[in-house]
Each structure stands twice: as structure tokens, then as C-alpha cells.
Amino acid sequence: MVSKxxxxxxxxxxxxLITLQVTFLSAIVALIIAGAAGLCRISRLKWLRGLSYTYMLLFRGISLLVLLFWVYFVLPFLGIELSKMAAAVLAIGLNYGAFGAEIVRSSILAVPKGQWEAAQAxxxxxxxxxxxxxxxxALIRMLPPMNNLMIELLKATSLIYFITLTDLTYQAMILRSLYLPQTAQIFGLLLILYFIIASVISLLARLLERKLTAGRM
Amino acid sequence: MDTATKEEPAFTGSVSKPHQGKPAASAVPVVSYRDVKKSYGDLEVLHGIDLDIAAGEKVALIGPSGSGKTTLGRMLMTLEEPTSGVIEVEGEPLWQMERNGKLVRANEHHLHRMRSKIGMVFQHFNLFPHMKVLRNVTEAPRKVLGLDKEEAHDRAVEMLRKVGLEDKLDVYPSKLSGGQKQRVAIARALVMRPKIMVFDEVTSALDPELVGEVLAVIKEIAEEGEMAMMLITHEMDFARDVADRVIFGADGRIVESGPPQELFGQPKSDRLKSFLSRFV
Amino acid sequence: MWDWSYAASILPRLLSALQATFIATAWGFALACTLGLVLAVLSRSRFVLVRLTVDGISEFIRRTPLLVQIFFLFYSIPLLTGISVPALTTGIIGLGLHYSTYMSQVYRSGIEGIDNGQWEAAKALNFTPVRTWSAIILPQAIPPILPIMGNYLIVMFKETPLLAAITVVELLTTAKNINARDWRPFEPYTIVGVLFLVISLIVAFLVGWLENRMKQRYTR
Structure with a gap:
């Protein structure tokens, strides 16, 4: 059993390694987009607000798997050829960036008005x-929901199996075909691995939160 | 709206009396409201206010809640824009600026320049929770006035000593009592050396036993003299004690105004009489 | 590039595939709502062991991908038990199970929003636990959380393409099949994307309307 x-x-x-790589890169893309779109959403410029609103509406409304298919299969048809990795990072980053933008926006708006006024005074x-x-x-308010979002993003990376990027899920499917009787163990191991990564993300977020709020509350 | 204001004693020109031996410094008032009105939607909350505050003068604004006192202060701090009328600071319009010989709505640059003469202390302190006490006070001198680190530090410590908190430099605001927070907020505003400071009901959010320490600090600052003050307050004894002039406002108008002894001693209008009777 | 007549020719087939998507969403949502309520009630159990078990399992499910859970259900359960379950049913169970752990948190937020006095009143009136829950707590806890539940309906709807992985012939699978036949990815995948977007937005609009009505009702 152990030898298996x-x-x-x-x-x-x-x-x-692939799962971690995709998670890390899409998280960076998502966070950058989230920050930019979240700030634009509360900009004084109407067209920026509108642009950001449209982006958030579109990319929160679409299904990530469909978006991934579109980026990977349709864009080459339109002359834009992306590697599997780039397609995955782009699709996941765009999708989760839209959710993150809402977190950024609402966290900024949740900072009491008096803080703006004192700064202005x-x-x-x-x-x-x-x-x-x-x-x-606002950053401190963002951390808990962003932590959840990053765990959702990690889970979403399993979808890259569909475009045959060789992540954890893909490799487990290969193993399953080789060790059919152990299917349950393979998927069990797979679930445990995802759980561990998610828990590490959560731990890091909590450490960061503690560091940022040290002595303050 | 205008007719109503005319029934009341007019406030034109500075009528400040010398306070503790310090004469009003210059002929130009530090702040001057001229027929200032403010509406929220269809609701007019200020019906044409005329008010001058001389350099160094301490003016207390009293009156029932909702009389528009706070709005008056917030418009001076550029937190709210008047619907009409002019507010001048040292003779220069606050909310308008000159462009090609015409007065146009002020841009952010103009407001930024004007704001350097004005300071404000808020009812709810509004300290920056993510900065320690010292940094709360040094941040603006460094980033806005461009002072170097040592100079900002020295100024901040001086102010914090003045409000009696030089031993709290290294703590976060959450560790302070309400009274201490408000004293830090006063130091933070003072360090910018404004020409006029708005104190907006600074003791209203405090537990009763903490009110005294904050008022004592303000009184001490008032006695130093050179900075004008607009004291929006519900503390009648404090107003009597500190102000050169007390203004009683109700329903968006100035109803009565005069030296504290006069206003509290021989109130003329019924509005003021009934208002004061609640404080005996 | 975009061929309208081709798009029109594949549209009926895609629209009919919506049926499976809707079935998966509706049953998955119903399962999630039911199971989520059970989890929420159990996680308030008097017994520490029950609470810890329920919360532990919920946390595990929430921190692992739905796709892997569906694979696990689809490929392992028949091997372990000898029972073979149709793909669509497996998908519905997977969706429902996964989102029941989210729904349980939504219920909990609703339950925690109820004033302690309500529990005490129920106790004072000597209500049984079942009656306390059904007559006092849930009727107050659920209306305010309906909009959040509605949002999860949208989330689950957008997750249904995952069922393509276990051979359920839903919208995305159909688009894949069309693409495999005609080698034109543009129209089928775009139409599928637009369909998901439009339906999500319509439901989101309805949820927003519901939210406004709830707000009016509870601020009055």
C-alpha cells in the first residue's frame, strides 16, 4: 500500500508545481486587476467608473470554465495564440480580479468618512x-475576504485540467488510469493535498493580518 | 429667507473685544461669511449667514442641534460647499478663485492653498488608527508642509507636551481614552499652525468625566492668543469662559450675538431665553 | 469571422442543452439549501463532537475543488460500493454537497442575526426544539438571507459546466461536441458564454430586486 x-x-x-505556479501567477494578476478596477470603481471620473463597472459585471457574470475555453480555443481562431499557462492565468486572473475588485471597492468605502475628512482637514x-x-x-478589511477569494482561486485552478495543463488534478487522472483499483485513494490524496495548500494560504493570510494589526486593536 | 435675517441683529464688521490683553491683530477678518446659504436638496439649512471673525478672535457658536452650527464649520474646512454666498479667509474667497478676471469655482489647487490656514478638530476625533500617536501628529507636517523628520518630530512633541500626552508617543490610538484621543487630535491640528481652528462639538462624544481635561487644554491654547477659534459647543460654561463673543443660532439663522456676559446675562430673544433655561 | 447563419444553425441545439444545465442547477440548489440547513442546525448542536465533526467536514469540502469532488463521486463510489449512479445525478449530488457547506454559513449568519430574546421566549413558552426552529427561528432567519441564497444560485449555475468532465451533456459539452464536428470554436463557445452571462445577469437583477424589497421590509 505504502509503496503504491x-x-x-x-x-x-x-x-x-504546476498548480502552485498557476495559483501564484493568477493570484498576482487577479490582485492587480482587483486593485485597479476597485479604485476605478470609486473614481471621480465617470468613464472610469463605467469601464470598471462593465468589467466587473461581465467577468463576474460569466462562467470561469466557459471563459477558459473561450480564451484557449477561440482566441487562436481570432489570431491570438496563447500558451496553456498564459490562457489559464489570464482567464482565472480576469475572473477573480472582478470578484476582488468588489472587495477592494467595498473595503475602501467601509473606511469611516471621518478618516477622509480628517485627512482633508x-x-x-x-x-x-x-x-x-x-x-x-482598507487593506486590513480586505484581508479576510481576500483570503477566501484566494482559496476559491486555488480551487478554480483545477479547471485547467480541461485544457490539459498538467496540474494536480490532471496528474491524478493519469494515475487513476494506471491504478484503477486505487481510484478512491488517489482522489482522496488529491483532496488532502488541495486542503493542505488552502490551509497554508489561510494561515499566511492570518499571519499577515496579525502583523498588520499588531498592537493596534 | 432674506427678510428673516434682517430682523436679527446684523453682523457686519468685526466686533471683537480684546481678549486677555491681546488686541485683534489686523483690520481684515480672518474669516468672513457673506450671505452664505446651504441647502440639502430642497431643504435649506442655512438661510444667509453673515459673520466675521477677527484674527485671534475666539467665537463660540451655541444653539440647539440641527441649527446648522456644524455645517458652518464644515464649510470653512472645505468639507461642504456653500449653496450660495461667499466665505473669505483673510480676504480671499475660499470656494471661488480668480481666472481671467472672473470668479470661478475653486479647483483643488486653490482649496489646498486655502486649507493651510484652517484647522479642525472633530467630534469623533478621527485619529488615524493605523498610526501611532506620534505619527498621527507628524504625518501632515512631513507630507503636507514638507518638514524634515527632526523638525516634524520636534514640533509634534512640543504639541503633544502642550496637551499633556508626551508620554504616549509610542502607542496606537486604540489604547487611549476618549479624552486622550481628542487631545491628540487637537495636537495634530495645532501642529499645522492654522490661522483659525474649528472645534466641532469636541466633547460631545466623550464620557462626562473626560470632558474637563479636553476643555482645559482648549482653554490653555485659547489663552495663548494668536490663533482664531470657532468653538461649536454645547458647554455653556466653557463658552462663557473662553469666548470673546458668543453667537446663538437657531433654525439656520444667527439669532443673537454678543460678548458672553451680555448674551448669557441679558438674553434678548425668547428663543435664547428658552434655550438657556435648559442649562441652569 | 463571425458567421451569423452558422450561429443560428447551432443555436437550437445549444438552447435545448440548457435543459440539463437548468436541471443540474435547480436540483443542486435544492439539495444545497436542504443539506445546508441540516449542517447549520447541527453546527449549533449541544454536543461538541457533533459540532466539531460537522464543522470539520464542511471546512474540508469548502477548501477542496468541486471538480475533484465530482471526480471522486463519479469514479470512486461505484468502485467502493458497487452502485453506479448516472452522471447527471452524481453531478447534482456533487454540486449540492459542495454548496451546502456555503449555504450552511449563510443560514448561520441568518440564525445569528436573531435576537437572543427569541430563543428565551421560545423556552419560556415551553416549545419543543423542533417547534422552536420551525415556528420561531427559521421564519425570521430566512427572509433576510434570501438575496445571499440567490447569489449562490447564480454561482452554482455558473459551475454547472464542470459536469462536462463526467460526461453530462449540458451546455458546454454540447458546444464541445459541435466544435468537434465542425471545427469552428468561435460561434459555439461565444454563444455559450453569452448565454451564461445573460442568464446570470437576469437572475442577478432579480436578486437585486429581492434585496431591495427585503431592505424596505426590514427597515420599516
């Missing part, structure tokens, strides 16, 4: 008000 598990490890390890410029006073406070 050892035989699975090399493939699972390869898959783990001290004659900070509007950029300084945002960067020095409001955003650092």
Missing part, C-alpha cells in the same frame, strides 16, 4: 488621503 503511494509521488509532485492631497490614510485601513 510512493509510486504516485513523482507525478503528484510535478502536478503540485490636515490638507493632504487627494492621492495622499488615499495612499496614507484610507488604503492602509
Amino acid at each position: 503511494w510512493l509510486e504516485w509521488l513523482p507525478l503528484m509532485w510535478e502536478g503540485l 490636515l490638507n493632504f492631497t487627494s492621492a495622499q488621503r488615499m495612499i496614507r490614510v484610507v488604503f492602509p485601513q
Whole structure:
């Protein structure tokens, strides 16, 4: 039994690396988009607000798997050829960026109005008000929902199996075809691995939160 | 709306009396409201206010809740824009600026320049929770006034000493009592050295036993003299004690105004009489 | 590039595939609502062991991908038990199970929003636990959370394409099959994307309307 598990490890390890890579890259893309779109959503400029609103509406409304198919299969048809990795990161980043933007927006709006006013009374410029006073406070509010979002993003990376990117899920399917009687164990192991990664993400987010709020509350 | 204001004693020109030996410094008032009106939608909350505050003068605004006192202060701090009328700060319009010989709505640059003369202390302190006490006070001098680190630090410590909190430099605001928070907020506003400071019901959110320490600090600052103050308050004894002039407003109008002894001693209008009777 | 007549020719087939998508969504949602309520009630159990077990399982399900859970159900259950379950049913169970753990949190937020006095009143009136839940707690807890539940309906709807992985012939599978036949990915995948978007937006609009009505009702 144990020897079987050892035989699975090399493939699972390869898959783990791909899963982590896709998770990391799409998380970066999603967070950058979320920050930009979230800030634009509360901009004074109407066209920026509109643009951001449209983006959020579209990419929260669409199904990620369909978006992934579209990016991977339709874009080449339109002359835009992306690697599997790029397609995966783009689709996941765009989708989760739209959800993250809502977190950024609502966290900024949740900072009490008095903070803006005090910053204005001290004659900070509007950029300084945002960067020095409001955003650092909003950031703390963002952490718990962003933590959840990143776990959802990790789970969503399993969809790249559909475009035959060799992630954890894909490798498990390969193993299953080789060790059919152990199907349950293979998927069990797979679930445990995802659970561990998700728990690590959650732990890191909580450590970050503790660091940011140290002594303050 | 206008007719109503005319029935009341007019407020034109500075009528400040010298306070504790300090004469009003210049002929130009530090702040001057001229027929300032403010509406929220269809509801007009200020019906044409005329009010001058001389340099260094301490003016207390009293009156029932909803009389528009706070709005008056917030418009001066540029937190709310008047619907009509002019507010001048040292003779220069606050909400308008000159462009090609015409007065147009002020842009952010103009407001930024004007704001450097004005400070405000808020009812709910509005300290920055993510900065320690010292940084709350040094942040604006460094980033807005462009002072270097040592200078900002020295100024901040001086102000925090003035409000009696030089031993709290290294703690976060959440660890302070309400009274201490408000004293930090006062130091934070003072360090910018404004020409006029708005104190907007600064003790209303405090537990009764903490009110005294904050009022004492304000009184001490008032006695130093050179900064004008607009004291929006419900503390009648404090207004009597500190103000050069007390203004009683109700329903968006100035009803009565005069030196504290006069206003509290011989109130003329029925509105003021009934208002004051609640504080005996 | 875009061929309208081709798009029109494949549209009927795609629209008829919507049926499976709707069935999976509706039954999955019903299962999630039911199971979620059970989880929510159990996680308030008096027995620590029950609470810990329920919360532990919920957390595990929430932190692992739905796709893998569906694979597990589809490929392992027949091997372990000898019972073979149709793909669509498996998909519905997977969806329902996965989202019941989310729904349980939604119920909990609704239940925790209820004033403690209500529990005490029920106790004072000597209600049985069943009657307390059914007559006092849930009628108050559920209306305010209906909009959030509606949002999960949309989320689950958007997750149904995952069932393509276990051979359920829903919208995305149909588009794949069309593409395999004609080698034109543009129209089928775009139509599927637009269909998901339009239906999501319509439901989101309805949920927003519901939310407004709830707000009016509870601020009055």
C-alpha cells in the first residue's frame, strides 16, 4: 500500500508545481486587476467608473470554465495564440480580479468618512488621503475576504485540467488510469493535498493580518 | 429667507473685544461669511449667514442641534460647499478663485492653498488608527508642509507636551481614552499652525468625566492668543469662559450675538431665553 | 469571422442543452439549501463532537475543488460500493454537497442575526426544539438571507459546466461536441458564454430586486 503511494509521488509532485505556479501567477494578476478596477470603481471620473463597472459585471457574470475555453480555443481562431499557462492565468486572473475588485471597492468605502475628512482637514492631497490614510485601513478589511477569494482561486485552478495543463488534478487522472483499483485513494490524496495548500494560504493570510494589526486593536 | 435675517441683529464688521490683553491683530477678518446659504436638496439649512471673525478672535457658536452650527464649520474646512454666498479667509474667497478676471469655482489647487490656514478638530476625533500617536501628529507636517523628520518630530512633541500626552508617543490610538484621543487630535491640528481652528462639538462624544481635561487644554491654547477659534459647543460654561463673543443660532439663522456676559446675562430673544433655561 | 447563419444553425441545439444545465442547477440548489440547513442546525448542536465533526467536514469540502469532488463521486463510489449512479445525478449530488457547506454559513449568519430574546421566549413558552426552529427561528432567519441564497444560485449555475468532465451533456459539452464536428470554436463557445452571462445577469437583477424589497421590509 505504502509503496503504491510512493509510486504516485513523482507525478503528484510535478502536478503540485504546476498548480502552485498557476495559483501564484493568477493570484498576482487577479490582485492587480482587483486593485485597479476597485479604485476605478470609486473614481471621480465617470468613464472610469463605467469601464470598471462593465468589467466587473461581465467577468463576474460569466462562467470561469466557459471563459477558459473561450480564451484557449477561440482566441487562436481570432489570431491570438496563447500558451496553456498564459490562457489559464489570464482567464482565472480576469475572473477573480472582478470578484476582488468588489472587495477592494467595498473595503475602501467601509473606511469611516471621518478618516477622509480628517485627512482633508490636515490638507493632504487627494492621492495622499488615499495612499496614507484610507488604503492602509482598507487593506486590513480586505484581508479576510481576500483570503477566501484566494482559496476559491486555488480551487478554480483545477479547471485547467480541461485544457490539459498538467496540474494536480490532471496528474491524478493519469494515475487513476494506471491504478484503477486505487481510484478512491488517489482522489482522496488529491483532496488532502488541495486542503493542505488552502490551509497554508489561510494561515499566511492570518499571519499577515496579525502583523498588520499588531498592537493596534 | 432674506427678510428673516434682517430682523436679527446684523453682523457686519468685526466686533471683537480684546481678549486677555491681546488686541485683534489686523483690520481684515480672518474669516468672513457673506450671505452664505446651504441647502440639502430642497431643504435649506442655512438661510444667509453673515459673520466675521477677527484674527485671534475666539467665537463660540451655541444653539440647539440641527441649527446648522456644524455645517458652518464644515464649510470653512472645505468639507461642504456653500449653496450660495461667499466665505473669505483673510480676504480671499475660499470656494471661488480668480481666472481671467472672473470668479470661478475653486479647483483643488486653490482649496489646498486655502486649507493651510484652517484647522479642525472633530467630534469623533478621527485619529488615524493605523498610526501611532506620534505619527498621527507628524504625518501632515512631513507630507503636507514638507518638514524634515527632526523638525516634524520636534514640533509634534512640543504639541503633544502642550496637551499633556508626551508620554504616549509610542502607542496606537486604540489604547487611549476618549479624552486622550481628542487631545491628540487637537495636537495634530495645532501642529499645522492654522490661522483659525474649528472645534466641532469636541466633547460631545466623550464620557462626562473626560470632558474637563479636553476643555482645559482648549482653554490653555485659547489663552495663548494668536490663533482664531470657532468653538461649536454645547458647554455653556466653557463658552462663557473662553469666548470673546458668543453667537446663538437657531433654525439656520444667527439669532443673537454678543460678548458672553451680555448674551448669557441679558438674553434678548425668547428663543435664547428658552434655550438657556435648559442649562441652569 | 463571425458567421451569423452558422450561429443560428447551432443555436437550437445549444438552447435545448440548457435543459440539463437548468436541471443540474435547480436540483443542486435544492439539495444545497436542504443539506445546508441540516449542517447549520447541527453546527449549533449541544454536543461538541457533533459540532466539531460537522464543522470539520464542511471546512474540508469548502477548501477542496468541486471538480475533484465530482471526480471522486463519479469514479470512486461505484468502485467502493458497487452502485453506479448516472452522471447527471452524481453531478447534482456533487454540486449540492459542495454548496451546502456555503449555504450552511449563510443560514448561520441568518440564525445569528436573531435576537437572543427569541430563543428565551421560545423556552419560556415551553416549545419543543423542533417547534422552536420551525415556528420561531427559521421564519425570521430566512427572509433576510434570501438575496445571499440567490447569489449562490447564480454561482452554482455558473459551475454547472464542470459536469462536462463526467460526461453530462449540458451546455458546454454540447458546444464541445459541435466544435468537434465542425471545427469552428468561435460561434459555439461565444454563444455559450453569452448565454451564461445573460442568464446570470437576469437572475442577478432579480436578486437585486429581492434585496431591495427585503431592505424596505426590514427597515420599516
